[in-house]
Amino acid sequence: PIEKGWVANHLHQYQGFWHTTRQLHGVLTCQKHFQAQDSDILLVTNPKSGTTWLKALTFALVNRLDYVDHPENHPLLKNNPHELVPFLEVKLYIENQVPDLTTLTSPRIFSSHLPYVSLPKSVSDSACKLVYLCRNPKDTFVSLWHFTNNLRLKEKGANSLEEAFEKFCRGVSLSGPYWDHVLDYWKASLERPERVLFLKFEELKQEPALHLRRLAEFLGCPFSPEEEASGLVDSILKLCSFDNLSNLEVNKTGILSSGEEYKAFFRRGEVGDWKNHLTSEMIQRMDKITEEKMQASGLKF
Numbered sequence: 001p002i003e004k005g006w007v008a009n010h011l012h013q014y015q016g017f018w019h020t021t022r023q024l025h026g027v028l029t030c031q032k033h034f035q036a037q038d039s040d041i042l043l044v045t046n047p048k049s050g051t052t053w054l055k056a057l058t059f060a061l062v063n064r065l066d067y068v069d070h071p072e073n074h075p076l077l078k079n080n081p082h083e084l085v086p087f088l089e090v091k092l093y094i095e096n097q098v099p100d101l102t103t104l105t106s107p108r109i110f111s112s113h114l115p116y117v118s119l120p121k122s123v124s125d126s127a128c129k130l131v132y133l134c135r136n137p138k139d140t141f142v143s144l145w146h147f148t149n150n151l152r153l154k155e156k157g158a159n160s161l162e163e164a165f166e167k168f169c170r171g172v173s174l175s176g177p178y179w180d181h182v183l184d185y186w187k188a189s190l191e192r193p194e195r196v197l198f199l200k201f202e203e204l205k206q207e208p209a210l211h212l213r214r215l216a217e218f219l220g221c222p223f224s225p226e227e228e229a230s231g232l233v234d235s236i237l238k239l240c241s242f243d244n245l246s247n248l249e250v251n252k253t254g255i256l257s258s259g260e261e262y263k264a265f266f267r268r269g270e271v272g273d274w275k276n277h278l279t280s281e282m283i284q285r286m287d288k289i290t291e292e293k294m295q296a297s298g299l300k301f
């Protein structure tokens with residue numbers, strides 16, 4: 001039986017990874033019922049790796065033809081990216097709920113924090129595409145700490161940074177161990193590059209246009225010369241930028257059906273905020289774990 005509980009103190013291990021109660025029910029339901037289609041796009045992340053940004057970019061990219069003439073009608077101006085690209089195991093397939101997905105138009109875009117090993121069988125049996133966005137572990141941890149504290153504060157009071165850090169390093173974090181989550185998708189992207197695209201938050205920040213074009217090519221919808229000439233790449237990047245999304249009225253005031261305020265998904269959106277939070281011992285420890293775990297993989301941050 002799965003105990004009741006919501007936040008990081010009530011995590012359950014399943015197939016080697018840690019989930020909240022709600023998430024675990026979702027994982028099990030999704031594994032049992034989700035039927036992937038060849039044209040599906042699945043955006044996968046470790047929590048706090050830039051999921052919101054990836055959702056916005058992919059939604060804007062895939063649906064770009066619909067709003068060229070009327071950019072003022074763009075759904076991202078009125079809807080939080082999490083409403084436009086729903087989570088499989090946190091939103092659609094929650095406990096005892098099997099959603100009706102027949103009304104969704106193709107390509108369907110979903111998101112997930114599922115570890116590679118826990119993906120529903122229909123995902124590996126189909127030709128659907130997986131996009132994995134990875135973020136360096138120190139920023140991911142700091143972002144996660146802020147996010148869970150935001151939720152916890154309303155219930156019980158804050159979780160100390162030290163306590164959360166200790167657990168994160170031991171692998172006990174939302175969808176953790178962080179490193180195993182990343183590595184499994186990294187390996188999959190090397191083995192099946194036509195199926196799995198591996199992106200990094202830091203590279204996306206540094207050269208957004210380059211990686212948006214990579215994403216478009218991977219998804220089979222590269223930018224045409226006319227689109228390039230019209231500046232569409234930059235328009236999409238601007239629409240999905242941290243400054244733009246976080247300042248939209250909907251994202252300042254809205255609340256997800258699962259209870260989180262939309263604004264909790266926009267904090268700083270930068271690389272290197274860990275420098276403002278971690279002690280030198282913490283940095284050394286995290287770097288050592290990362291080095292040991294990633295050593296043979298060729299993956300670097």
Ligand code: A3P
Nearest residue numbers: 048049050051052053143241242266267268269
């Ligand atoms: P910080 O807490 O470091 O600011 P997720 O979307 O996976 O929950 O991750 C949230 C993190 O991504 C937060 O990081 C958030 O600020 C950042 N983020 C959200 N939207 C972004 C955007 N459009 N561009 C860059 N970063 C963004």
